[in-house]
Amino acid sequence: MLAEIGIVTETLALLAAVYAVVAALWSVQKRERRWLHSARNAVAVSWLMITAALLALLIELINADFSLLYVYNTTDRASDLALRITALWGGQAGSLLFWSWIMGAFALAAVLSNWDTDRRFMPYVIAVTIGTLAFFLSLTVFFENPFDRFWQDPSGNVIVSALQPPNTWPLAQRDGLGMNPLLRHPGMLIHPPTLYLGYVGLVIPFAFAVAALATGDLSPRWIRATKTWALIAWLFLSLGLLLGMRWAYDVLGWGGYWGWDPVENSALLPWLTGTAFLHSVLIQEKRGMLKKWNMVLIIITYLLVVLGTFSTRSGIVSSVHSFAESPIGGPMLVFLAVSVGIALWLLFRRWDSLRSEAELDSVFSREAFFIINNMLFAGLTIATFWGTYAPIFSELLTGEKITMGPPYFESVNGPLFGVLFLLMGLAPLLAWRRTSTRHLIRALAIPTVLALALVVVIFISGTRHPVALLGFGVVGFAGFSTLAEYWKGAVARHRSRGEPYLLGLLNLFKRNRHRYGGYLIHLGIVIIAFGIIGSSIFQEETQQRLAAGESLVIDGYEMVFEGLDQGMAPDGSKYVVQARVSVYQNGQLVARLNPRRDIFINPHGAQDLTSPSVYSTVGGDFYVILVSWEEIGDEGTTFKVYLNPLVGWIWWGGVILVIGTLIAVWPDRRESRIRSRALATGLAGSSEVA
C-alpha cells in the first residue's frame, strides 16, 4: 500500500512540476498574473507530493519491508532506527528522491521570499528551479525508482518493477543486505545531505541570473536577491567537504583526510567557483564592474554542480569511492547540455548590455585585488578540473589513460592557494578605487612584522622546512591582517563613541554582519590552512611488528603494546579484533588506545573495517592503525602509527568558518526595513555605485 502511495505521489509531483514550468512561462507569453499564481501553487503542490513520497519510503525503511528493492539494498534487520533513516539517502534511488525534496523546498522558499520584491523574475526562477526539479523527479520515476519491488512469475524468475507485471505475485526477501559498513559513520550519515544542500542552494543564484538575462533587468538586483542563498549554499558545501574529510580520516585508516580523488574533487570544483562568485559579486554591487564575469561564473558553477553529480554517478571516472553504475548518465548529460546551452544563449543576447559601469582606477584598489583573487580561483578550478578528468582526455588523445595523483594537485594548487592567502591578507587593507602608497605601507606594517615574528619563532622552535616556513608566514600574514581589521574597528568605536573595546568589537558584528562575519570566515580558513600545512608537510609514520609488552618509539612518543582481544560481537554481526596500547610522552602515560579491525561476515562477504584510534592534542594527533595480527597468541602484531601535526586545527577552523557564515547570513532587521522602504518609494533595484 505504501509503495503504491509513493509511486502515485512521486508521479503527481513530477506532473505538478512540469505544469509549474509551463504555467510560469505561459504567464509571460499571455502577460497574465493568474498563470503565475497557478505556477506558484503548483510548486507548493509538487513539494508536498515529494514530501509524501519521501515519508512513504521512510516508513518502508523503518518497517524493513524487503519487498522493495531499495529497502533490501540499503538496510537489514540488524540495523537500528538511525541507520534505517539514513538509508533514505544511502542508495542511488533514495538519494535522488531526497535531492528532489531539498530542491523543491529551496525552490519554494526562494519563490515565496522574493515573491513581492522580484515579481518580474518569478516566471524564470520557477522555470529554472522547477525545471531542474522536474528533471531529477523524472529520473526517479523512469530510471531509478525507489519503489521498485520484487515479483515472482510461475517459473520462479524474480522480476524487479515498480508496477506489478501480469501473471506474477509479490515476493518479499527474508532479510536485506544492509548498509556498507564503511558508510556507518556519523560524518558519513550527514555528509551527503549537507553536500546536497550546498549543490541545490547554488541552483537558486543561477536561476535568478537566468531570470535577469531573460527579463533584461541587469542591475545587481539578482545578486542582492540571492546573496544570502549563495552564502548558505557555500556554507553547506564547505561543511560537506569538511565532514567528508573527517569521515575519510576516521574511517578509511590511511592517516590522511584528502586524496584528490575524483569524487572529492567534483565537490571541491563548485566550491572553488562558488567562493570566487561570493567575492566577485561584491565588485558588481559596489562598482558596477564584472557583470559579464559574474554571469559566466554562476553558469559555470551550475555546470560543475550537475557535472559533479553526473560524473560520480555514471562511472566515467574511476574512484576509490564505489558508486553503483546507473542508467542515469545519458539523460543527465542531455539535461546539462540543454540547460547550459539556454543560459549561454541568453547571455549571448545580453552580452553588449552587460558593459561595465566603471574602469579600474588603480592596481592598488580592493577591486583590482578581487579580480586577481578571481583569476586565481579560476586557475585553481581549471587545474583541478584538468587533473580530475585527465584520464579521459588523455585516453581520447593518446589512447593511454594518464591518472594525475596527489603530487600533481599539490604542486599546482599549493602555490595558487599560497598567493590567495597573500591576497586574503592584502585586500582588506586596500580601499575601493585607489589606495595611497603611504596608507598601504602603514596598514601593511603590523601584520607583516607579526607574520615575520611568527616565522622566526617557528624557525627557532626547530622547523627548517622552507616551504613550510613560507606557508606559515603567508597564512599567518592573512590571519594577522584580518585580526588587525577587528582591532582597528574596535579602536575606532572606542574613540568615536567611547565604547569599551569588547563592546565595540561586538557592535562591529552588529553593524556590518557581512563584512565582519566574512572576516571570521577568513580566520577559520587561516586556521584550517595551518592544519593542512602542518599535517601534510610534517606527517611522520612508522610501521612495526610488536610482540605483547614490546614498544615502538616515534618522535618523543613511546607506544607499548599491551595485548590483543578478539571475538564475536554480542549481536553476532561482526568479528572484532582490538589491540590495547598505551602511549607515553616523556615517560608519562598520556593515553590508552584501542585500534581495531571489524570484520563484517554476512551478508557482505567478509568486509573489513579498520578503525584507527587517535590521541588528539592541539599540537597534533597520534594516530594508530592495527595492520595485521597472528591468529594465535599475541606474537607479532603489526601497527602503523602516524603523527599528524596540527590536524585538529582543520576541524576547529571549520567550526569558526560555520560561525562566521552564520553571522554573515543572519537576517539584518535594519537592512530589510531599508529594503522595504525603498521598494515602497520605487527605488529598489537602482544601481548603487559607491
Added chain:
Amino acid sequence: MSEEPAKKSRIPIGLVLLAVLIVAVLAVMAWRLSIVSQGRPTSGPAPDFSMTVFDDIEGMEYAGETITLSQFRGQIVILNFWASWCDPCRDEAEALENIWRLYRDQGLIVIGVDHAADGGPAAREYMLEFGISYPNGLDMGSKIGDLYHITGVPETFVIDRDGNIVEVFVRPFRESEMLDILERLGVE
C-alpha cells in the same frame, strides 16, 4: 574579463570560446559515457577468448595450458578481472576460491584474468596468498579486457551453461549476491 566599450554587434569572442570549450567537454564526457555504459556486454553470448594459464603457481588448474572460453560450454563460468594492486579484488579472491572449491563438481568454473598492467612477482604473491587454484592468466595487451570493455578492476561476468552473459558486476560483488545468482542458475 576585459570590458572595454563595445562596438556595435561585435561578436563576443570570449563567450564563443567558452561555449566551444563547454561543448567540447560535454562531447568528451558523452564519448566516455558511450564507452562506459554501452560498450560492456551485459547479456547475450559472451565473447570468446583464449588465455594461457600461469604455470608457476602450484596446484593451479590447467597450469601452463591455453584455455578458451568456449571449451567450458555446458558449465557455469565466473569470469573475474583483477589486479594485485586492487584492494577490493583481494576480498573477492577469497570468495571466488571458496565458491570454486564448493561448486566445481556441479559444473562451475572460475576464470581469473589478471589485468594487463599487472603480472610479475606481485601477481604471483597475490595468488599464493589466497591459495588460488582456479585458472588464472595474464591479459597480454589487454585483449580480453577490451573484448569485454572493462573500465577497471574488479569486474565480474557470470556466464550460464549456454554461454550467455547473465550478470555483470562493475564493482566488487557481495558473496551473498553471487550465491543468489548461482542458485538461480541451478547450483545448490
